Amino acid sequence: MAGKYHLLAVVALGAGATALGAAVAERLTAADQRGEAVIKDADGNKVGSLRVEERDGKTRITVTAQGLPPGYHGFHIHAKGVCDPASKDPATGSPFFSAGPHFDLDSHSHPEHSGDLPPLLVNGDGTGSATVTTDRFRPGRLFDRDGSAIIIHAAPDNQANIPKRYAKSGPDAETLKTGDSGARIACGVITKHGPGRA
């Protein structure tokens, strides 16, 4: 009889451990699907923050910014999680060249890159905020080996919308890469939201 109870206890303990393991795995998975970034300008001043999370099977991106020039700014996720203001684009001199091209899970053109987002509108007082949902990637895809970064550009993003009356052959290669958003004025490395920081 005693042996039977012992066996039951072991089975119950085993089930408990499995449930605990599943709960931990679930939490880690949820954490894998959340990211955040502190956005800084080329002088190292904090100009914003970003949150990335999974919501209803889509990716929700929330940004708040301050201290930026008013107007529309190209706003994209770029392919590498390196925000080095001293890394200059050899063609344009723009800082944060280190963040690489637009984040893309395939080989799309602008504005179909996975990381292409609506432009960020900055108000007269230098603040801006937006919440965007996208189904072009899951948050976990941002945490590949070389990471990813959010970039705010100096100029509006033309979304490669170049009417035929301006360019008979359509947008050129540069426009299809960048949307002519100009220099990179702010950058934030997107890091995984750590477990226990929920």
Ligand SMILES: [Cu+2]
């Ligand atoms: Cu960009």
